[in-house]
Amino acid sequence: MENAYVNNNYNDDILIVRNLKKYYPLSKISIGKKRSYVKAVDDVSFSIKRGTTMGLVGESGCGKTTVGRTILRLHDVTDGQVIFDGMDLAKIPPRKLRKLRPQMQMIFQDPYSSLSPRLPIGEIIGEAVKEHNIVPKSEYRSYILKVMHDCGLQPHYYYRYPHEFSGGQRQRISIARAVALKPKFIICDEPLSALDVSIQAQIINLMKDLQEQYGYTYLFISHDLSVVEYLSDTIGVMYLGSMVEMGEKKQIFDNPMHPYTKALLSAVPVSDPDVKMNRIILKGDIPSPVNPPSGCKFRTRCPYATKVCAEVAPKLKEYESGHKVACHLYSQD
Ligand code: SF4
Numbered sequence: 001m002e003n004a005y006v007n008n009n010y011n012d013d014i015l016i017v018r019n020l021k022k023y024y025p026l027s028k029i030s031i032g033k034k035r036s037y038v039k040a041v042d043d044v045s046f047s048i049k050r051g052t053t054m055g056l057v058g059e060s061g062c063g064k065t066t067v068g069r070t071i072l073r074l075h076d077v078t079d080g081q082v083i084f085d086g087m088d089l090a091k092i093p094p095r096k097l098r099k100l101r102p103q104m105q106m107i108f109q110d111p112y113s114s115l116s117p118r119l120p121i122g123e124i125i126g127e128a129v130k131e132h133n134i135v136p137k138s139e140y141r142s143y144i145l146k147v148m149h150d151c152g153l154q155p156h157y158y159y160r161y162p163h164e165f166s167g168g169q170r171q172r173i174s175i176a177r178a179v180a181l182k183p184k185f186i187i188c189d190e191p192l193s194a195l196d197v198s199i200q201a202q203i204i205n206l207m208k209d210l211q212e213q214y215g216y217t218y219l220f221i222s223h224d225l226s227v228v229e230y231l232s233d234t235i236g237v238m239y240l241g242s243m244v245e246m247g248e249k250k251q252i253f254d255n256p257m258h259p260y261t262k263a264l265l266s267a268v269p270v271s272d273p274d275v276k277m278n279r280i281i282l283k284g285d286i287p288s289p290v291n292p293p294s295g296c297k298f299r300t301r302c303p304y305a306t307k308v309c310a311e312v313a314p315k316l317k318e319y320e321s322g323h324k325v326a327c328h329l330y331s332q333d
Pocket of ligand 1: 298
């Protein structure tokens with residue numbers, strides 16, 4: 001087995017994703033034709049600094065959830081590298097990867113379906129704590145109660161079952177289950193989209209408080225740019241399996257460069273009634289990831305598309321420190 005440690009600046013970056021690809025083969029093959037693939041994630045690279053939050057945005061079906069699941073190896077990687085805390089996950093022996101699992105957790109969109117209906121809350125939160133020996137047996141119960149307290153759950157919920165709770169409380173339970181494992185990195189996959197707006201604010205604040213207290217690093221996957229703006233330090237914008245723009249939050253919100261990012265931001269509601277919204281309406285549907293457009297994948301919906309956009313795929317290039325864009329409107333040299 002090759003050495004899994006990578007010589008990188010991993011003290012700074014807890015996660016480095018390089019040229020990640022996840023293709024799903026289609027089951028039907030026509031005679032004489034090559035097998036087709038759904039290119040759910042197509043050559044995506046980014047990194048996240050310790051203790052920060054990266055927001056990953058894009059319309060549904062753009063591949064952002066697949067990025068999250070592939071990083072955690074819930075899906076096999078087709079190609080590319082995922083380096084977590086200085087270790088190349090593809091080169092880690094299965095036993096060691098199992099030991100590493102508690103450090104990388106995921107919070108799901110639908111808290112109800114991700115919680116076992118047959119277990120009381122204390123056991124749901126503590127099941128993996130026992131399995132991975134996170135705390136000595138003698139401290140187990142007090143530890144679970146502390147985690148519940150941190151997540152705003154009353155001690156007497158310990159013996160209750162998921163169906164007795166509201167959506168917001170269930171999401172608190174999901175968060176408690178993840179943080180009980182003392183993770184370093186948490187992928188939050190649309191954790192607010194099943195909740196009422198008033199409850200969303202409570203969960204956002206809980207996530208912020210926990211991050212401040214324990215220094216978690218988040219990858220926050222969402223289609224809601226207002227939430228992403230509030231929570232994130234950096235933002236990546238995905239379209240049809242590819243990263244089209246990424247940068248610091250301020251760079252993306254104050255100076256969006258890619259036409260797709262501009263369209264997404266134009267739809268974010270503003271609180272000031274005097275500010276006129278100039279919403280950019282994109283024409284057409286997202287093309288199929290089985291047969292994406294040639295050149296720039298966004299060209300079939302882009303108001304600025306020219307001939308070169310159909311011929312050459314634009315490279316993701318850095319235009320100011322940390323701000324990268326893939327578009328022919330800017331110099332590709
Ligand atoms: Fe639009 Fe061309 Fe830029 Fe793609 S490369 S976003 S089609 S201008």
